[in-house]
Each structure stands twice: as C-alpha cells, then as structure tokens.
Amino acid sequence: MNKENSEYLILRNKNTYEVIIGLEVHAQVTSNSKLFSSSSTKFGAEPNTQVSLVDAAFPGMLPVINEFCVKQAIKTGIGLKAHINKRSVFDRKNYFYADLPQGYQISQFKYPIVGEGIVILDMPNGQKEVGIERLHLEQDAGKSIHDIDPQNTLVDLNRSGVALMEIVSKPDLRSPDEVNVYIKKLRSIMRYLGTCDGNMQEGSLRADVNVSVRIKGSDKLGTRCEIKNVNSIKFMQMAIHYEANRQVDLIEDGKNINQETRLFDTKKNETRSMRSKEDAHDYRYFPDPDLLPLEVTDDFIKKIKSDIPELPDEKKKRFIEKFKLSPYEATILVSDIETSKYFEDVIKESDVKLATNWITGELFAVLNDQNLEISKSPVSSKNLSKLINLIKDGTISGKIAKTVFEIMMDGDIDPQKIVEKKGLKQESDPKAIEALIKKVISDNPEKVKEYKSGKDKLFGFFVGQVMKASDGKANPQLVNDILKKKL
Amino acid sequence: MSDITSQTLSEIIKNIKEKKISSQEVTKAFVDRSEKSKLLNAFITEDFSTALEKSKIFDDKPNFDLKLPGVPMAIKDLFCTNGIKTTAGSKILNNFIPTYESTVSQNIWNEGAILLGKLNCDEFAMGSSNETSFFGNVQNPINQNLVPGGSSGGSSSALAGNLTPVTIGTDTGGSIRQPASFTGTVGLKPTYGSCSRYGIVAFASSLDQAGPMSKDVRDCSLLLEVISTYDRKDSTSIDFKRNNYSSELTNNIKGKKIGIPNEYRIDGMPKEIEELWSKGIEYVKDCGAEIIDISLPHTNYALATYYIVAPAEASSNLARYDGVKYGFRSIGKNLIDMYEKTRSEGFGDEVKRRIMIGTYVLSSGYYDAYYLKAQKVRKLIKNDFDEAYKKVDAILTPSTPSSAFKIGEKTNDPVSMYLNDIFTVPVNLAGLPAISIPGGLDAKGYPLGLQIIGKAFDEQNILNIAFAMEEKINFKNKITDWWIK
Numbered sequence: 023m024n025k026e027n028s029e030y031l032i033l034r035n036k037n038t039y040e041v042i043i044g045l046e047v048h049a050q051v052t053s054n055s056k057l058f059s060s061s062s063t064k065f066g067a068e069p070n071t072q073v074s075l076v077d078a079a080f081p082g083m084l085p086v087i088n089e090f091c092v093k094q095a096i097k098t099g100i101g102l103k104a105h106i107n108k109r110s111v112f113d114r115k116n117y118f119y120a121d122l123p124q125g126y127q128i129s130q131f132k133y134p135i136v137g138e139g140i141v142i143l144d145m146p147n148g149q150k151e152v153g154i155e156r157l158h159l160e161q162d163a164g165k166s167i168h169d170i171d172p173q174n175t176l177v178d179l180n181r182s183g184v185a186l187m188e189i190v191s192k193p194d195l196r197s198p199d200e201v202n203v204y205i206k207k208l209r210s211i212m213r214y215l216g217t218c219d220g221n222m223q224e225g226s227l228r229a230d231v232n233v234s235v236r237i238k239g240s241d242k243l244g245t246r247c248e249i250k251n252v253n254s255i256k257f258m259q260m261a262i263h264y265e266a267n268r269q270v271d272l273i274e275d276g277k278n279i280n281q282e283t284r285l286f287d288t289k290k291n292e293t294r295s296m297r298s299k300e301d302a303h304d305y306r307y308f309p310d311p312d313l314l315p316l317e318v319t320d321d322f323i324k325k326i327k328s329d330i331p332e333l334p335d336e337k338k339k340r341f342i343e344k345f346k347l348s349p350y351e352a353t354i355l356v357s358d359i360e361t362s363k364y365f366e367d368v369i370k371e372s373d374v375k376l377a378t379n380w381i382t383g384e385l386f387a388v389l390n391d392q393n394l395e396i397s398k399s400p401v402s403s404k405n406l407s408k409l410i411n412l413i414k415d416g417t418i419s420g421k422i423a424k425t426v427f428e429i430m431m432d433g434d435i436d437p438q439k440i441v442e443k444k445g446l447k448q449e450s451d452p453k454a455i456e457a458l459i460k461k462v463i464s465d466n467p468e469k470v471k472e473y474k475s476g477k478d479k480l481f482g483f484f485v486g487q488v489m490k491a492s493d494g495k496a497n498p499q500l501v502n503d504i505l506k507k508k509l
Numbered sequence: 510m511s512d513i514t515s516q517t518l519s520e521i522i523k524n525i526k527e528k529k530i531s532s533q534e535v536t537k538a539f540v541d542r543s544e545k546s547k548l549l550n551a552f553i554t555e556d557f558s559t560a561l562e563k564s565k566i567f568d569d570k571p572n573f574d575l576k577l578p579g580v581p582m583a584i585k586d587l588f589c590t591n592g593i594k595t596t597a598g599s600k601i602l603n604n605f606i607p608t609y610e611s612t613v614s615q616n617i618w619n620e621g622a623i624l625l626g627k628l629n630c631d632e633f634a635m636g637s638s639n640e641t642s643f644f645g646n647v648q649n650p651i652n653q654n655l656v657p658g659g660s661s662g663g664s665s666s667a668l669a670g671n672l673t674p675v676t677i678g679t680d681t682g683g684s685i686r687q688p689a690s691f692t693g694t695v696g697l698k699p700t701y702g703s704c705s706r707y708g709i710v711a712f713a714s715s716l717d718q719a720g721p722m723s724k725d726v727r728d729c730s731l732l733l734e735v736i737s738t739y740d741r742k743d744s745t746s747i748d749f750k751r752n753n754y755s756s757e758l759t760n761n762i763k764g765k766k767i768g769i770p771n772e773y774r775i776d777g778m779p780k781e782i783e784e785l786w787s788k789g790i791e792y793v794k795d796c797g798a799e800i801i802d803i804s805l806p807h808t809n810y811a812l813a814t815y816y817i818v819a820p821a822e823a824s825s826n827l828a829r830y831d832g833v834k835y836g837f838r839s840i841g842k843n844l845i846d847m848y849e850k851t852r853s854e855g856f857g858d859e860v861k862r863r864i865m866i867g868t869y870v871l872s873s874g875y876y877d878a879y880y881l882k883a884q885k886v887r888k889l890i891k892n893d894f895d896e897a898y899k900k901v902d903a904i905l906t907p908s909t910p911s912s913a914f915k916i917g918e919k920t921n922d923p924v925s926m927y928l929n930d931i932f933t934v935p936v937n938l939a940g941l942p943a944i945s946i947p948g949g950l951d952a953k954g955y956p957l958g959l960q961i962i963g964k965a966f967d968e969q970n971i972l973n974i975a976f977a978m979e980e981k982i983n984f985k986n987k988i989t990d991w992w993i994k
Contacts, residue, residue: 075609079829081602082589082611082708084743114825116871120844125828175844177833306871308880311714311822313744 030197031238032270039273040238041266042246043195043231045258047208049187049218050162050226051094057161057185058085058128065224069178077183079123084312087112091185092316094217095135095159096326098187101211101333102154104139106323110158112313115305121164121177129188131307134158135316141191141211142335143203144353152204153192162186187218193232193243198259205229205255206357210334214359228253233265235273244269245279249286249293261286265293337362345374354382360397367403372410380410384427400431409437417441418448419498450497452504455488458496459508462487473509484509513538514671518580518728521674525571525578532571532579532623535674536564539581539625543672548992549648551667553586554594554627563623575621576735583673585664586627587634588614588719589708593624597710598632598642598660601830601837601855611708612743613677613719613736620735625673629663632857633827634684634712636660637929638919641859646916649692650988651955655913658688664722665692669986675723675732679709681716682815683909683933686945689722690908690958693947693986695729695975696722698933700965701940702747705740711826713819714745716937726946726976730754733968752969760977763797767974768901772808773932775910781951782907789905789948789959789978796977801901805893810886811935816927817870817883818938823860824867830855862923891939898964903974906932908945908958932960942968946975947984954987 032039056063059076076083099106111133114126136157143150164182166175189208195201209220209227220227234246249265252258264286269279283302284293309315332340334356341352355365355378368377385406389396401409409426412418418426418441429440441447449455462484463470473480488501513521513535524530540557560581567579589595589607596602610618618624631641639647639662647662649655650670657666661678665688668676678685680698689696697720704719711717721732734755739748769790774783790800832838832851839854841847856864870879897904910931919926936943941962948959959978963971 078834080607080609080835081595081597081605081710081829082607082609082706084707086742086744116825116828118828118831118848120831120833123829123834125831126825304873306825306868306873306876308821308825308871308876311745312711 030199032235032266034270034274037274038238039235039266039270040196041262042193042234042236042243043197043201043262044193044246045191045195045201045204045232046230047189047191047205048228048230049098049189049208049212049220051091051159051185051187052217052219053088053091053094053185055088055090056183057088057091057159059183061183063184067180069176069180071180073179073182077123077179079125085128085310087313087316088185091159092135092318093326094185095157095187096318096323097215097330098189098212098217099136099139099157100327100330101215101217102136102139102141102157102189104154104157105137106318107133107135107137108318108320108323109133110135110316112159112310112316113307114310115307117303117305119163119166120175121166121179121182123164123179123182127161127163128310128313129160130158133315141204141207143200143207144349145200145203150200152194152200155190155192157187157189160186160188193234198262201231201258201262202255205258207334210357210359214331214333222254225253229258231258231261233262233269234279235266235269245281247279247281247293248283250283250296252286257286257288260291261293264291268293345369345378347374347378351378351382358396360395364396364399364403368407368410370407372407373414376410376413377407380406384424388431400434401427402434405430405434405436412437412441416448416450416497418446419494422446422448422494446495448497449492449495450500452500455492455496455500455504456508458488458491459484459501459504462491463508470509481505481509514542514674516674517724518674518731521580522578525580526573532564532567532581533561535579536560536581536623536625539672539674543583543625543667545993546670546672549650549666549670549672550645551628551647551663551670551672552583552626553596553598553629553642553644553663556593556624556626560623560625567621567623572621576731577617577620577622579621579623580674581623581625582617582675583625583628583664583667584614584617584676585630585661585678587630587679587710588677589710590614590624590627593627595627595710596644597634598630598644599830599856599860600643601851602710603643603837605836607708609708612705612738612740613709615708616736616738617677628661628667628673628676630678631660631662631684632860633710633823634660634679634681634717635823635859635863637683637687637926638914638916639663639666639688640916640920641857643857648992649913650990650992651692651913651986653991654916655955656691656916658691658913660684661688661696661722665689665694665696668692668694668722668724669988670992675721675728677719677732677736678722679712679717679719680933680937681712681718681819682937683930685720685722686908686933686943686958686960687929689945690947690956691913693956693984694722694724695726695944695946696720697729697733697944697968697972698936698942699733699737699968700747700942701937702745703737703751703942703966703968705738705743705746707740707742713822714826715822716815716819718937726944726972726979727755727758729944729975730758730972733972737968749966754969754972757969758976759973760796760980762793762974762977765798765903765970765974766801766901767793767798768801768803768897768904770803770805770808770897770904770906772805773906775931778910781912782910782957785948785957785959786905786907792978792981793905793974795981796974798974803897803901803904805890805897805935807886807889807893808935811890811938812927812931814883814886814890815930815934815938816866817879818887820863820867821871821880822867824864824871827856827860827864859923887938890935894935894939894941894962902964903967903971904962906960906962907948908932908960912951912953912955912957936960936962941965942971944971944975946979946982947986948982949984950987956984956986
C-alpha cells in the first residue's frame, strides 16, 4: 500500500493496482410524515405504532405523495449542484419479503427526480470533484427482527414507507480516505439544508459500496462487487480495504472476479458473497399505476432555490475572503453547520482570529473529550465571545482566560462574573506594577547585580517574580516595559 | 303500486319521500326476496339484520333531503366496507374485515343508502362469467345455468333478480358492461379518474373504475351523481366539474353525431349481434341523431394489449397477499415455503394464470417486447378515439359479441372467455366512459346490450343518448323467477 499524494494503491508482484469506488448512499429524508402516508417518522417508537393502512399495504389503500419530501429531494439536488428533472416517475420494484408489505418498493428507476451533480472534497493535497450520477426518492422497508423469538421472525413496520433519498455517485472515488471525506461532505451539505440529519447510529445514512480494482493507468473498469448496506464510515473503509485486496489476490492468482453482491461481516472484518449476478433479483420495475408522473414547475424549483441557505463551499470561500482565515481553518469551521453558526455568533461581537483559535483549540478539545455536539456545548457562543473580549481589551491575560474557561464550563457561567468574583482582573495600573517591581528589585539585590553585570537571561526571572507577586494578574506587557526601565 | 322489489330506484325514492312506503318496508321486501333467492348465489356476505335495523333508524328520523333516503343496496364485494367482511371473491381474503370504507361506498351511505350485503364476483374481478369466484358460480336470473357475466356477476344477478334496486360494480375490461348486457340491465363505466379507487381491492390500477348498475338510465344517472367525486386519497382521481347527471338528463339528442366504427364488425360475429347493432343505429336516427362511419384502426390490438397491461399490474397489486399481515395464511417451513403454500392455496387458477402472465411480461428481457410495446399500442388506441371524436360526439357498438353463455361452457378455454371483452376493453385502455343498455333479446330470449362510448368526462352525453334510445327500445326483461320455489 502506498499513500503518497493520498493515493491508495495496492502493490503485488511489481503490479500496481488502483481501487475504483462508487457509493449508493441511502439518506433518510428529514420529514414529519412518510413518503406516501401521514404516519409519523419519529425514531425509536414502540414497534408497529407508526403504521398506517397504506404502510401496511391493506387492500384498496393508495399512496399519495408527500410534497414536503419532494421539496427536500429537490433541495438536496440543488445542494449537490445537480440538474433537477421537472418530470420524474415513480416505479415499483417488485420482490417478496416479510418486511415489505406491498410486495414492492415504490422507487424511481428510469426517471429520477435529480440528475447529474458534483460534490467537492477538500483533500489534504487539494480539492477533488466527485460526480453525482443521480438522486432518487424511494420508500424504506420495515425491519425484520430475527433475534427476539427463537422460532419466528418479528416484523416492525414503523420504518416502512419512510422517505429515502438514494444518492448514487459516479465511480470517482479512489481511496477509503476519499470515501470518508465524501460521506462527511454529503452529510454536511444535507445538514446545512435540513434534508437529512445524517445520523448513522439511527440508520439515517447508510451506503452500498461498489468496489473494483485495475492496474494503475488502465482506462477500463474491472468487474465490480457491491457491498450492501454498510452503516458506518469506519466499516465502509474496512470493507473497501478488505474487498480491494481480495480482488487483487484473485487477479494475481489468475482467477476471475464474479460480479456479485457481498455482505460486510463487521465481526470478522471481511466481505462474503450474498448472491451472484445470476441469482440477482429480477425486480420487474414498471411505472406505479397508482401514481401519476411527478411534474414540478420552474416556479416550484425557483421557490425552493430561494430558500437554500449558504452551503459549505460558499461559506468556506466567504470565510477565507472576509475573515482572512486559512483554507484549513475555514474547512474545519464550515464542515458542520452548527459549528459555523457558533463561529459566526461568536465573531459577531469579538475578534475573528482569537475566536478561530479558541473554537478550534480549547472548545473542540472539550467537545471531543466529552463526546458532545457543538449544539450541546457547555460554553455558549455568547459567553465565549465575552471571554474573547476580556482577553482583547486586556482585562485578563490569555493564560488566565484558560482558567476562566475551565470554570465557565460548569454551567455556562458568564466569564465577567468569574473574573470579578475570583478577582482575576489583570493589573494594568502602571503605578501598582511599579510598586511590585520595586519590591522585587529590593528583595533581590544579588540578582540585580548579576543582571547588571551582563546576565541578560535573568530578565525572565524578574518577570516571573513580579507575576508571582501579582498572583498572575499583572499585565505581562506592562511588567516587561516597566522592568526594562527600572533595571 | 307494483311489487316493491320490481320498482326502479327512482320510483322507490319517490314513494319513500311521499311516505307511501317506509325504508323498513322496502328493506324488508328486498331481504325477503333475497332470502328466497339463495339459488342465485348472488351474495357472498348478507347483512340483512343490520340493514333492517338501519332502516328502522332511518324511518324514526327520516331525512328526505338525501339522494338515496333509506334505500337498501347490495354492492360488489370488491369495495372495502368498514366492519363487514370483504373478500374480492377470493379464499385469500376469506377472513378479511376492513377497518375502513371505500370512498365510493361511503358516498352512497352518506346519501342515506343502507347496505344489504356484499355481492359475489370473479376472484379479484378476474373473469367474465363469475365462475372464478371462490364462493361459487352465480346464476343468471334470465335462465337456469346461464352465467350472469363477470366480473360483477353477483351485482348483475342481484339487480336483474330484484334483490337490490341498484348496485355498484367495478369495470377493468368490461366487468360492469358485459354483465349488464347479459342480464338486460344498465351499466356504466365512468371516465378513468371520475370515481375514487380508494378502498376498492385493486386488480389493474390504470384500468379499474367503479360504476353504477341499474334497471334504467335514469337510475344510472342518479347513482353516478352520488358516487362520482374528487378524492385526494386517490392520486389518479381527477378534479373536474361533475354534472348533476340526473337533473340534467334529457332525451333530446337531435343533431348529435354518432360514430359507427368499422373495425367492430369482427369475423364470426353472430348475425343477431349484427342485427342488434343495425337496430341500434335506426333508434338513434329516430331520435334525430346523425350516423357517421368512423375508423378505430388499432381495435384489433386492444385485447392483446389489455391482456398484457392488466395482468402486469395485477401481478404486482396482488403481491401484498402473502399471508404475513392479514387474510389467509398457510403454515410453511420457512418464509418462502409459507409464501408458496399461502398463495398456491389462497388463489384460484385464473388469478394464478394472470399473475404468471403479468410476471412474465414484466421480466427483464421481455419487458420491452411486451409491457413497453403494449403501453405504446395503448397510446395508439387512445389516439384512435381522439381522432374519431374530432368528428363525432359518441360511438355506438354492441356491448358483447354474444349473449350469455352456459355455466361451464368456456371455463376450459380462457382465450374464448377473454374474447367476450373484445368490445369493452378498448374503452378501459383509453380511459373513456361507456354505458351498456339492453338493446333487445336474441332468439333464445336472452338479452343483448348496446354500448355507447363517450368522450372523456362526457358522461352526461352518453347518458342522454342512452336515455333517448331507451325510450325507443322499450326493452322488457323476461324473468320468470324460476329460482324461487
């Protein structure tokens, strides 16, 4: 394996292979009700409590499209800089399974609502564009539960009919690192738009991963395998790593790769065959006769466009231009909409440079440490900006600020009050500092002599003594200036 | 006053409103006659005692402003009825009791009608003789061992046998018009999108329409007025301005242009049908309408197209009957085994045949050759009608290529059975409204129907033409009550 230039290559017997990856991401649409029924989509409810007659496919029940979900899909399409298809068609994907009440999934096959688009990845060595093939709307299935009852499979239909967006990338990804950045970027865009919460633990974001390998430099795609339903970035990376090496081994052994669907076993860290191409389902797609083709007008799309917030790429550009942030800082601050909101709240009333450092430094460390989202930050943006202003106007030093910050975390306390209560205000009165210096000089006649005879390094000693005498509150700049004069 | 059960709906309503008879008397008359008519096997589920109770409640506090005040009515067992078993004529739904009501039946109850029971039909409305029902054959009141047509065979039998004053059926390829034709009654298939499909057990979604069946055209117009409503719960329901069909009904059709399609003169058509058609042409001329020869060039392909599109949709629509959630379930070793046993035992032969045809035509590698091509031909058939309607206001054809046949006569010959729908299926494929009215009797004394096909949403026009013709034809059904001992 060679990671130079962030490339992911597999070396075997003088052959260098590159890995071609395409993702089909299933993102749950953020909506109160399901794609074709009014049942709630809330996560974590008691089994089968959010199931309408439509979701359970009772005789004579008919689907009625949820306009909000259509808007969400179009919004996401706009966020992916993609073509919005004014006419799309819902098809039936037919197969039998216990958690698929209709015996078919309503999906979009030939005519998806969103066409080609682009996602920009910020990689360490620069930007990379990943093509989006399409985005379509479809129903989620229910859940089969095999491990509660020893004899029977239980079915929970709460998820049945929930709206999903399937976002299909082009085979443009080349490494597990790129997959990581791609998924995070997709999630970021959808969270900015409010179209998918991106919560992988709750299954709101899952992916089928298509992997193939080829000798580097070749322009022909190898036979691909599809790894189904992987639900974390780490597992996707592990699965790709395993699968790519498995395929290279087969080629090196002179064997063929079978086009097949595989499962990733998270316990054994390996992929294994689920079904071959020959056994693939014939889904017998055809247009759902219960639903008319979905037609949206230019005005409808325009209205949605006017509601689109500033997205990460644009925000990053603005942060760099307006606030003079480095691309690295900007990327970090825009990666999550809540972080960017927090940042912009803080800098409304305080210094940008200090805010950037404090958020990406102290605050991120704390959040990481306590495994918290920034929306649950123990220090509010308002109080952080107050703290920064106390530093900026010289009320406290940066060092004291760290102490104050520690205290603030215990219930988002106003830093001003902490400074007052604990008497941490910086001493900036030159007369008071002069008095302290005089005392230090008179207490240390030997050291003064040594200093005057050329031992310059002792200056730091005097600064330290003055600071100590002031309980750390003396303004370090003033201490420096006055000390120089007095010595 | 004549016997209550032989009165038309309009007569019954008039008599109830004028307090000449009560809802209880009417209901009891139909219940009594139905009790004596078990031999027809028209009912799958009887709800007589509840009907009698409801009629008493109506009489205690009558509301004569309703369009169907206290009128009892039996309906096809394809409409889901809240709390009443709904089977679609299938074993697989033999124990199914909906917790909801179809929009069409709800519209009827909202206007004061009372449910008498659920009427027999071909299994999932797949059939032209009511012989595919899990609940057995239905007798045609016209003669013993004669099929009542299908799939709304229980409906046509109950109507002609005076077990219900009017009824509703569903029509996917002729399932209202053909049984009406076989029993000397009136049946109308509305424009696709007129009547909500919500709560109707689906056969082929792009073709299914509910419609009224009645003894005369006036009753038909009144019942259509009640059931035809826009419904947001059905995405294919169309919000158009609906007429007050009964009050706007007129026999003045002077100057109307009636098209006669050359292609409906099929090979081997019985002479009697030819003659009936000619008579029909004379009647409309007598009414002052103008006859114009037209061409519907793709008629020949309609039946083949229909038997691809309808089974394709059915194969998918019927996938939900898998034993998991409701209905019949057979015990299996595992999920697949349970599916196979449930569906093998739960569905009858005709349903299985159509599921297999439908699955086949949608399969990868065959989709383009069958389903896609059928959709293209369907468009051509619709275009034929669009072209014709540039020249004419309506089209007159026979309803069926023959009169009613004997029970068992065609059960082993599905193709000959399918040919029964030859004049009716093009209308479903094109989504148009059409009405069948009795045009006369054949040599055996069996009724023959004439079909009037209209432009989309032009139900009023075909009702008016039928109304005018009805006066001229002055048809009388010859029913001897042979089944009542």
